[in-house]
Amino acid sequence: MNALPDPALTRAVLVGVGAYAHLEPLPAATRNLPALAAVLTGPLSWQLPAEHCTVVCDPASMPDMLDPVKRAADEAEDTLLVYFAGHGLLDGRGELFFGLPGSQSGWSYTGVTHQALREIILSSPAGRCIVILDCCMSGRALGLMGSDDTLADQAEIDGSYLLAAAPDNSPALAPPGQTHTAFTGQLLKTLEHGVPGPERELDLDLVYQQVRRELVAQNLPEPQKRIRNTAGRLVLARNPAYRPAPRPAGARAAKVPWPDPSTFRTPLAFLEALGEVRALSGLTLQAVSERTDPAVAAQTIGQLLNRTTLPRTWKTTRSYLAACGVPDRQCARWEAAWVRLRAQEQTETTAVVPEPAPARGWHARLRRRRGTDS
Known part of the structure; x- marks a missing residue:
């Protein structure tokens, strides 16, 4: 498939949950959504029509979250992108589920299971499925989201590219007072400012490498990726920091x-x-x-x-x-x-x-x- 998605045949669904009744609030998770939507619909990225980029803020139930994903999955023929920011939790069997406003740790029926999301994504005719998870296993304190190394393994989907913020239990992923979560904040910064060098475009692999490098340098949680095909070469945006190699003075x-x-x-x-x-x-x-x-x-x-x-x-x-x-x-x-x-x-x-x-x-x-x- 082409390196740049066709906007007419591509769909994105951005889900964020920040208002929790039984878990620590994550207001930055919902603040991520308009900023990321602005990138995907903007002139330097995919330029998706507004109706092809669905924002779901604080869905109250499983259908509220998954119905928009199902519609997008059915319509997408080129690329499907699904993003979730919020609490990632484990049920009693240690399996991943996504926290909704009323979710409780350990009880998957109060949230959305990863398996339910996975089934929808796998049903899509889209040639590429991109999953971005800015979540971990549980919230530890205000501004903290705990995690476990199994996040990316559990979320892996055949034929997809996964970017996951999956730290250990100590670093803060959503520091109090910050506009965005650490992971999505760095993702947005990379897409806005680019990566200095000879690459004209920012593909998924290059973006991941830059986000990982910057977060590690700041002693922030190290993100993970899982790739099951050539989706890493999918172009996310034009590289604003592209710099051609200088011509040597007097060179033949x-x-x-x-x-x-x-x-x-x-x-x-x-x-x-x-x-x-x-x-x-x-x-x-x-x-x-x-x-x-x-x-x-x-x-x-x-x-x-x-x-x-x-x-x-x-x-x-x-x-x-x-x-x-x-x-x-x-x-x-x-x-x-x-x-x-x-x-x-x-x-x-x-x-x-x-x-x-x-x-x-x-x-x-x-x-x-x-x-x-x-």
Whole structure:
């Protein structure tokens, strides 16, 4: 499947429980929800339509929590994301269940069993199921959520990617006075600020590594992950901290650190890298035009660099890259990336889906109608 989910075929359900009658309150758990929804519907992430991102705050009963998950699971064809923040508890047999406002530790009938959630997720036709659990086994004191190493093992679902905040009993996961829980707070920070380096996009694996690194550095609980397929390569957001490798002063063209086309995961990455190539070459559009063979007008090159979809033919792109100084061997790798991403783009455009709302931000470059061929 494509690295970037199709918003029309993707669903997310965000559940948070903060008001508990018999357990320590976790107000940060419900404060996580609007912030995470804003990311998933925003221009730098999946840009889900609002109706495809369901927020469930303090569900009173099992149907109140699971009915929205079931609807989303039935509708999702590309990706299904389910998030839960609140108390994670153990029943008398040591099995995981999720705490509802009236839940009591040890009694699974007062909450939602993991097995019930798992059955719904497994029934979905979605190609990928992402589960994010910001919960542990029990609350220990105000601002504390206790846990056990079995959380991720119990929550594992075939064909899914699990991110779980599963600490030991001592660190605070929801410190008093903080807006968000420690785990989700760091997740939001990573998606907002990115990961400095050469990665153009933030996939699940990269996000997990950054969240884990930051939490461990702060002596906060170490999160876990479980992966059962290639879902770790699913792109969560554009990387705001992407930094291309600097060009060595006076370097010959053959030594320029050109972008590596094998790392392009989306058409957007390919299109942005074309512009980066010209910047690395140090040439103006006119200079590139004069170096192309056969000659390509500067206006046409400008149109190429401002496209919103991949060009349907390879010829002009090949001339452009060669004129910028990209060696033939690397041009062949660019062509292979173009073929791969062009097929991905065609798959997206031929899918029979409802007409989406006008695209904005990051997805606008991927979902607008095709411009002039180059």
